[in-house]
Amino acid sequence: MEEATGAGTETGAGEAGAGAGPGGGLDSGLLRKRVVGFLREHVLPCEDVLDAGGPKADTVLRGVQEQARREGLWAVPLPVELGGQGLDLARYAAYAEAEGASDHGPAALGSAPLLDVLMLRRHGTPRVREEWLPRVVAGDLRTCYAMTEPGVPGTDPVATTTRADLRPDGSWRLTGRKWFTSGAAGADLVTVLARTDGASPDRDGLSLFVVPTTAPGFRVVRELPVLGASGAGGQWEIAFEGVRVPGDGLVGERGAALTVAGERLQLGRTLRCLRWLGQAQRAFDLMAARAVTRTGSRGPLASHQLVQAHVFESLLALRTARPLVHEAVALLAAGADAHVEVGLAKVAAARTLQQVVDAAIQVHGAAGLGPDTALPALLRTGRAARILDGPDELHITSVARRVLRGYA
Template sequence: MDFAIPSHIAAMREQISQFLVEKVYPNEQTWFDYDEKAYPACSEDHPEIKQLQAEVKELGLWAGHLPREAGGMGLSIMEYGLLNEIIGRSYFAPRIFGSNAPDSGNAEILWHYGTPAQHEHFFWPLQQGDVRSFFSMTEPDVSGADPTLLQTTAELVDDQWVINGRKWYSTNANGAGFGIVMAMTDPNAPTHLRYSQIIVPAEAPGLTLVRPISVMGHTTGGGHWEIEYTDVRVPAENLLGKRGQGFAIAQTRLGPGRIHHCMRWLGQAQRAFDLMCEYSTKRVAFGGPLADKQMVQHWIAESAAEIQAARLSVLHAAWQIDQAGAKSARIDISLIKFSVAAMLMNVLDRAIQVHGGLGVSDDTPLAFMWRQGRASRIYDGPDEVHKMVVAREILKRYGYPERKA
C-alpha cells in the first residue's frame, strides 16, 4: 500500500498553500467585514475575489471537481480530495478555486444530466464563475433526514412546470442566477420515483426570497435562505434528467460531495490545530507557556491522532470511489461523514479552549469555523442516519434481518 502523494498533486498542494498564505489569509477579515456591512451583497461577488479567480484560472487550478471536457482539472476523487484538504483551510478559498458548494454539486449534476441547451444556458456560466446558484431541497415543515416527506410540488401544465411550496436552507440564493429545485412530480409513483429536479431562474415570477435564516446570530455571506414558490412557471425543458429521477440525481451529487466536505473539514481542523500549537508556545500562564501544561499536551496529541485517523479514512473512501464507484463505497462514505464531522468539532473545541477569550472572539478564524462546523453534523444527512446505515450493513453480516425504517 503506497501512501505517497503523487508528485503532481504534491506540487499543486504546495502551490495552493502558498496562494492562501500570500493572497487569501491576509484578506479574510476584510471580506468578513464586507459580508457584515454590505449584506445582502456577498463577498463571493467582491471584485477582489473575482480577480483571484482569474489568477487561479491562469494557474490551471480551477474547478478541480469537473472533468477536463467540462472545463475542470480532470482529477480523480482522491486527487481532488487531497487538494481540498488545502483549499478547505479558508472559508473563501473554495469560491476562489471554483469549487464551492452548492455551485460545485450543481455543476456536477448539470454536466452529467443536463441537455445541450441546459449546458449552454446554465452549466457553462456556472462553471466559469459568471453566475452563482442555489439548491432547493430541504423544507421547514418536514424532516430533512427523510426526504421522502418533501411537500413542494411541480405540475406539468401546458408545457410548463408549475411549482408550489416552501424551501429553506437554500444556500447562496442572494444574488444567484438560478436554482435547482427538488419537487414532487408524480405523487402516485413508487416513493423514490415521485420527485424530480427542475432548474428555476432566480427572476422567475412567484419565486420569493422570504428571509435569510439567522444561524447562530449571523445571516451574512451567501446566506441560508427561506424561499417561497407560488405558481412559479418554468418551461418543461427545464427538467433536469428524467422525470422521477430526483433521488438518483441527488445521490450522484451527495456521494462525492461528502468526500469533498470531509477533506475540507480536515483542512479546517489542521488550520485550527496549527493555531492551537502556535498559540500554546507563545501564551504564558502560571509561570510558563501553555505548551508546558500537561492538559494542553494531551489536547495536542489527541487532536493529532484524530486528524490522522480521519484523513486516512477519507482517503480510503475516495480510493474506493475511484476503484468501483460511489455505490460500492456507501458504507465508508457514511462512516467518514459522521466521524470526520465529530473530529472537526473536537479539534475546534480544544483550539478555542487553548485560546481562551481570544478563541470565542472573531479576532481569529476559530469562532467562525466552529459556527460553520457545527452544521456539519446535520447537512448531507444527520449523524444519526449515517450511523444507522453503517450499523445495519454491519449487522447483516451477523444475520440481522433487513427491515424498513
C-alpha cells in the same frame, strides 16, 4: 484574523489518494502547497469582508478568482470540455482538503459548483448544458441546490411538499418553499426538488428542475443565521410562487429525482469531509502556534501537560479521521460501493472538526472567543457539520444496519 504561520508538520499529512496535478503536469505535494499558499495570501486575509457579504464582498471575491486564474488554480476538478482542468477525484482529494481550510476557498478557486456541474452535465437538457454550464465553470453564474423544506425532515425527501404541475404547453408551474439552501441569495441558478406525481411516501413521483433565480415568482424569503451568525455564503429560505419552468428545465427523467440526487450524495458528503479536515487542520495549526508562542508567569503554554493533552487528542482525532475519509475517496474514485465508508467518514470528520476547534479555543482562552481568530466561525461549522448532510444518528444507524446484514 490571526493565523498560524508555520503550517505545522500536520499540514502535509493528508495526501493519500492524491497524484499528479492538473493535466498530470504537477506533483501532488507541490499543488497542495500552492493551494495552501494561495489561501494564506489571498483568501484568509479577506475572510471578514467575504463573511459580511454584499457588493464589497462580491468585488473582493472576483479579484481573488482572477488571481486564481492567473496562477493556474481555477476550476481544477471541473470537466475540461467545459473550461475546467479535469483533475480526477483520487487526485483532487488532497487539494480539496487544502482549499477547504476556508469556507470561501472552493468559491475562490472555482471548485464550489462541482456537484451541480457533474449533475447537469449528465442529466441536464442540451440547452442547459450548452447555455449555462460553461458559464458556471467560468464563474459567471453561481448555483445552489434546494431540497430541504421547513417542517419536513431533510432525511425524508419523500415528504417534500413543493409541487411542480405540468401545464398544457409543456411547461411546469412550481410552487413551494425550501430552506437551509446554501448560497441561495447570491445564486443565479437553483436546482429544486419537487413532487410531480403521487403523494408521500411515493418515491417515484419526485423530480428535479433547474430554475434561474431571475424567474418571476422566485423569492428569497430570509437568511437563516447559523448559531446566530450570518454569512455571505450562508443558509437561506427561498420560495417558488407559481414559477414557470420550461419543459427543458427538467433534470433527468420525470420521477427520477432520488436516483439523480443519490448519484451526488456520497460524493457531496465526502467533499464536505475533506473540507472539514482542512478546517480541523487549520484549527490545529492555530492551537499549536498559540501553545509555543504564548508565555505566562509559569512559562510557555506548550510546557503545560494539559495543553499537551489537547494537542495530543486533537492530533489523534485528525490522524484517525483522515484515513477514513481517504478510504471513502478511494472507493468512490474506483466506482465501488462506499456507503459504509462514507458514513464512517462523515461522522468522524464532523466530530473531529468540532473536537479540534474546541480544544484550540480552550488553548487560546478568551482570545479564542473573540473576533481576532477564525475559531468562532470554525466552531459553528463544526457543530453544524454533525447535522448537515444527514445527522450523526442517521449515519450511525445506517452503517450499523449495513454491517449487521453481513452477519445475518
